[in-house]
Amino acid sequence: MRLAEIFERVVGTGAPVRFRAYDGSTAGDPDSDTTMVVRTPVALNYLAQSPGAMGLTRAYVSGHIDVEGDMYTALDRMADLAFNDGPRLSPAEMARIARGIGWVKFANRVAPPPQEMRRGKLSWLGTRHAKSRDAEVIHHHYDVSNAFYELVLGESMTYTCAVFGSEETSLERAQFDKHDLVARKLGLEEGMRLLDVGCGWGGMVMHAAREYGVKALGVTLSKEQAEWASKHIAQEGLSDLAEVRHMDYRDLPDGIYDRVSSIGLTEHIGKKNLSGYFDGLYAKLKPGGRLLNHCITRPRNDLPAMKPGGVINRYVFPDGELEGPGEIQMRMNDAGFEVRHQENLREHYALTLRQWAANLDRNWDEAVREVGEGTARVWRLYMNGCILGFERDVVQLHQILGVKLDGTDAHMPLRPSFA
Template sequence: MTLAKVFEELVGAGAPVELTAYDGSRAGLLDADLRVHVKSPYAMSYLVHSPGALGLARAYVSGHLDVHGDIYTLLHEMTQLMDSMTVQARLRLLAGVIDDPLLRAAVSRRLEPPPQEVRTGRTSWLRHTKRRDARAISHHYDVSNTFYEWVLGPSMAYTCACYPSEDATLEEAQFHKFDLVAKKLGLRPGMRLLDVGCGWGGMVMHAAKHYGVQALGVTLSKQQAEWAQKAIAEAGLTELAEVRHLDYRDVQEGDFDAVSSIGLTEHIGKANLPSYFGFLYGKLKPGGRLLNHCITRPDNTQPSMKKGGFINRYVFPDGELEGPGYLQSQMNDTGFEIRHQENLREHYARTLAEWCRNLDDHWQEAVAEVGEGTARVWRLYMAGCRLGFERNWIQLHQVLGVKLDGDGDARMPLRPDWGA
């Protein structure tokens, strides 16, 4: 049985995908816009030894499997087909492998994962030490500032944008996101802001430039800090804004009027959430506000982290996601009064669609800059995440908390004023 024949039996002859294989076989919809090419029998080795998404990712990242056409559309179509695949169909796939001597020889060899796959260790109690967190952050963020400029666009904002209208551009949506955070925090001239996990300094510069705030940002990525400090100087904001290459736990200053955490909580770890929120609470003046913006799970029925999953192995080592209710409970128990929360998951799906388009527009340059394997990791990761937000596998929540003063006063407006 040819490889293409096995594929056809699994997904049906009318699948909106064309599959070609190294053995010359072909199946699916001929001349389809979406094409999968199995370049080597070693692709099947990855699929057999690491079934599911991880095996497909390894085959694609390693270059043994090629995708032609929009990878998001392919994932969308193939996810539906794979969801309907029966156990009997999967057994037929294995039977097809066993019948082919070349495939049988290939799958008998267990291949090493592609070099882009990170191994941070299996000892869970060592997760989220300062040293290990620094390595995990460096793996993801110290890729190439040039690469990020191509993917993220001029804002260099690597977090969910917030689209003020259907026709808003990515840059307009990122500006609106930073402005929304600033308004929720009630920023005014002369205030002091701490931005933890500040990335390339987008929030820090926005607060300084548009609100006259003294803003300090900290990041574990050396490349981010260097880029941000240069951008701050070029914008003439050095009197108000600063970004340091520093673990947030090592910030010595206190009495901030506001704290923003945009995309950091995913890296903290469930066990460390009480100390994380406690640390941020301690950095605030009475009446100070925290805006926590992070990816969340729809509920708390699944584990915080899929240790063997593609995201954890290739993108966010040691990343952990919690449900919004759990995060709000941890904030509340720390002392914060929760004043507002909202889910922006549709906005993140749109943001990722723009990032995917940017990467495709700069594909050859990106491959030359970071290597094809790393570029493939990003292409797959962003398209998959877009699908995840659309299908409500993951969400994005902003939660606003306030540190009450000694009289129990939140110093908040009677009604939210950031939508005005």
């Protein structure tokens, strides 16, 4: 049996891509403009151990398979495999494939690439979403390299969904407009105090201070993010108004804020902790204060919040959990917030990811020098796969605006001033 044919059988027949193996054999669609290249027998070991998306990811990240042509196009054509567990081979089929390449080669266990977060590594840090475990998870994803993130995210250094006026809008403009949309939903005014939880590199904090004269505090579990943000706050001359601290939002001292923004943090909270999360933010707001929660969501509340053994959870967001927008809104309601506005920005995140993926491709050699080829490959695969996820409504992005009533007064205009 030819190696390319074996590979095609393991990942599924009928995929409209071409396969080429190191022994010179080919399979699949000969006219496809995208080719999956099997470079070494280790690719087959990975697929034998984990048929489907996990095996493909391990083989790609470690360089044992490659993609010739556009990554997004390749994933689009193999979307059923990318979003599901892949084909399940019968014992007879497995035995037939093993005979084709030799039992020793087929059965040999190969360690996952080092970029994969093994579940055992986290278990000794405590239960899911314990403070020490959350700190390690954030370190795994966000402390990759500030220089690498600058290559991918661009000048805005903002790692959350942007808001596009059109498909031609630049990434920097779209990120500015996202921060300004949040500011307008919150009704920021000069002299207010803003708390931004999970502030990343401080984009919202600096925007609020620079554009609205707001005294803004951001907190992040990433030491590298906090250092980068503090440096740039000083460079912009905003130190009197803006501050970013390296700390867990749960350790914030008591204080009352006019407004709270949470942009891209709820994904790290966990379903069982949502009530406490929103209770805590409610307590930090003055009467009449507003919370804007911006996060990735699942399209339905009855879908599972996480897939512990999935590619995203192992390689990108360990312990990440996504809830349906109704679940998040319910928890905000139960914490005491009156929900005043909700918006789905799903298509905007697909556009954002396209810009990030293009930045990575354009700066590929420099990115590889900065973080290594394996990590760069993780990001190329992850971002292009997520474009498909948002385009195909596998995931969504919701902004939900809540108000802490002042008695019965929401201090909201009769009609909102934001679009």
